[in-house]
Amino acid sequence: MTRDPRATFAATTTDLLEEDLSVALVYAEISGQYFREAERRHPERVVNVGIREQLLVNVGAGLALTGMRPVVHTFASFLVERAFEQVKLGFNHQDVGGVLVGSGASYDNAGGGRTHQAPGDVALLDTLPDWTIHVPGHADEVESALRLAVAGSGRDYVRVTGRQNREAFPVTPGRFHLVRRGAGATVVAVGPMLDPVLEAVADLDVSVLYASTVRPFDGRSLRAVLGAPDVVLVEPYLAGTSTRCVDDALVDVPHRVLALGVGRRELRRYGAPADHAAAHGLDAVGIRRAVTGFLAA
Amino acid sequence: MTTTDALAAIDEGLDHTYADVYDLMSLMTGDEKHSAAATSTLDVLWVLYDSVLDVSPGTVADADRDRFLLSKGHGPMAYYAVLAAKGFFPVAWLADWASYDSPLGHHPDRTLVPGVEISSGSLGHGLPLAVGTALGLRAQGLDSRVVVLVGDAELDEGSNHEAVELAAAVDLEALTVVVVDNRSATFGVPGRIEERFATNGWHAVGVDGRDHSLLRRALTRRRRTPGEPARPSVVVAHVEEKWS
Numbered sequence: 001m002t003r004d005p006r007a008t009f010a011a012t013t014t015d016l017l018e019e020d021l022s023v024a025l026v027y028a029e030i031s032g033q034y035f036r037e038a039e040r041r042h043p044e045r046v047v048n049v050g051i052r053e054q055l056l057v058n059v060g061a062g063l064a065l066t067g068m069r070p071v072v073h074t075f076a077s078f079l080v081e082r083a084f085e086q087v088k089l090g091f092n093h094q095d096v097g098g099v100l101v102g103s104g105a106s107y108d109n110a111g112g113g114r115t116h117q118a119p120g121d122v123a124l125l126d127t128l129p130d131w132t133i134h135v136p137g138h139a140d141e142v143e144s145a146l147r148l149a150v151a152g153s154g155r156d157y158v159r160v161t162g163r164q165n166r167e168a169f170p171v172t173p174g175r176f177h178l179v180r181r182g183a184g185a186t187v188v189a190v191g192p193m194l195d196p197v198l199e200a201v202a203d204l205d206v207s208v209l210y211a212s213t214v215r216p217f218d219g220r221s222l223r224a225v226l227g228a229p230d231v232v233l234v235e236p237y238l239a240g241t242s243t244r245c246v247d248d249a250l251v252d253v254p255h256r257v258l259a260l261g262v263g264r265r266e267l268r269r270y271g272a273p274a275d276h277a278a279a280h281g282l283d284a285v286g287i288r289r290a291v292t293g294f295l296a297a
Numbered sequence: 298m299t300t301t302d303a304l305a306a307i308d309e310g311l312d313h314t315y316a317d318v319y320d321l322m323s324l325m326t327g328d329e330k331h332s333a334a335a336t337s338t339l340d341v342l343w344v345l346y347d348s349v350l351d352v353s354p355g356t357v358a359d360a361d362r363d364r365f366l367l368s369k370g371h372g373p374m375a376y377y378a379v380l381a382a383k384g385f386f387p388v389a390w391l392a393d394w395a396s397y398d399s400p401l402g403h404h405p406d407r408t409l410v411p412g413v414e415i416s417s418g419s420l421g422h423g424l425p426l427a428v429g430t431a432l433g434l435r436a437q438g439l440d441s442r443v444v445v446l447v448g449d450a451e452l453d454e455g456s457n458h459e460a461v462e463l464a465a466a467v468d469l470e471a472l473t474v475v476v477v478d479n480r481s482a483t484f485g486v487p488g489r490i491e492e493r494f495a496t497n498g499w500h501a502v503g504v505d506g507r508d509h510s511l512l513r514r515a516l517t518r519r520r521r522t523p524g525e526p527a528r529p530s531v532v533v534a535h536v537e538e539k540w541s
Contacts, residue, residue, distance in 0.1 A: 026429075044435060047467070049463055050459075052459035054455070054456040055456065055459035055460050055463060058460075059425060059426075059428055059429035061426055062425070062429015062431075063429045063432060064433075065415070065430050065433065066360075066430055066433030066437065068433045068436065068437070070429075085419065085422075086422070086456075089422055093406075094415060094426075095407075095408050
C-alpha cells in the first residue's frame, strides 16, 4: 500500500525524536493529530506554539542556538511566506541550522484557495543562501530526505506534497538521477512532476533528469547529459524558479530554456489538485503540448 | 582617568569601573560623557554584566552559561562598551566601529563579536528567539538563565505577544525580559507593559532603570516563594523619556 507523504513525515519525525535526544519538533497546530503520542512521550522536545507562526520559526532558531536540531513544521504558506523574515534572520543571519518542513505545497489544498497555497515557497527561499531544498516526489523520499536532513547540521527545507510518483528514488542532494537518455533535449523533472513528464515525453527522443533535491542544483549532470542545447524545466511550484540555475550551468553554451511550473496568475478556482495541475499545464497533456511546441520552434 | 588611561587599564585586565564605560562609549560616539550617560540601556547592561549574569569571556562557549540577548539592537554603543570593559573583545575595536573592516556594526552580529548571543536590529525577534533558547536549555537539563532586553516601542511588534503568551503557558521560569522603557512607543500607555505581562501570567515589576542597586535586586534570579507557580519574569526599567 502506498504511504501518505504527510503521514510519513510525521511518523519519521516521531521515530527521530525517539532515536536522537538532540532532535526537537516545533509546530503550530497544523498536523497536531499526528503528534499526540510524541508530545506525551517527549513534552520537553515537542512544542506546539499554537497559531503563532512568527514565534514558530524563531523558537526553532532559538532551539538551534542551544545546539539542538529543530524540525519546524506548518503549512508552507505560513512557514515560508508568512514568517519569511524569521527564516532569513532566525536561521541565516544567526547562522544556525534547522529543518523546515512545509506541507500543502502549491495546491494540495485546492479547495482551500489561495490562502493555503504556496507556489512561491521555493523561489522565496531561493533568495537566501545555503538552503538544501528537498522536493520529494514519493513518501519514501520524504522519509529519506528528512532522515538525511536531521542527521546533518545545515539548513534544509522539505516540501511535502500529497502528489506522488509511482516509484521512489534514493535521495542524493547535489546529484540528479538520469531516468532516460535521449539524443535531443533534456527535461528536468522536479519531485512529483516525474510521472507526468515520463508520460508526456514517452515517444520523444529526450533525456529526463529527476531532481528530488533541487538545491543544490546539479548543473554538472545537466551538462554531462546535454544532447541538443535545449532544456525543459518542469517544476511543481512557481514557473521559472530554477531557470537561473540552468543558465548558470550552461553559461558558456548557447542554449534555450522552457520553464514549466505554476503560473503567477491567481486561478480563484477550487476543485481538486488535478484540476489545478491541468490549469497550469502541469499534467501530461499540458507538458506534452508545451514540450513539442518548444522543440518544434 | 583619561580615555587612554582607561583603555590601558582595561587592556591590562585591571579593575575597571562603571565610569570607564563612559570613556569607551565616547570612543564610538565622539560625544561628551553626558551623552553616554543618557543612553537608555547603559545602566541595565552594566548591572547585568557586572553583577548578575553568570557569563565571562572564558565561558562564552560553555553550554551552561547564562544567555543575554540584546533584542533592541539599535544604538548598541553601550552594549559594546560594556562587553569591551568586561574583556569579551579588545577595547581597540571600539574606535573604528561601523567601518568596513570592523566587526562592530550599528546592529550587532553574533558571528562577528565574541559574547554576542544573537544578531539583532530588526525588532521583535529577540524575545521569540529567547523563548526557543530557554526551551532548548530546559530540554537539555541546563539551569541557565535567559535574559532578553527589549525596548518599550519594540513591544509594538506583534511577534512579542506570541512569545509572551507561550512563555507563560509553558512555565519558562528561566526567562527574564528586561523592558527598557523610555516611553518611545507610539500609542504607549503608562503602566500597561507591566499589566500586560502580569495578565499573561508573568511575574512583573517596575524599577528605576538608573538605580543600580534596585536594578540588581530586580534582575537577580528570583527564587519562588512557597506555593508560587513557575513563571517567567519581566523587569520594566523606567528611564527618562526619549523625546522629552
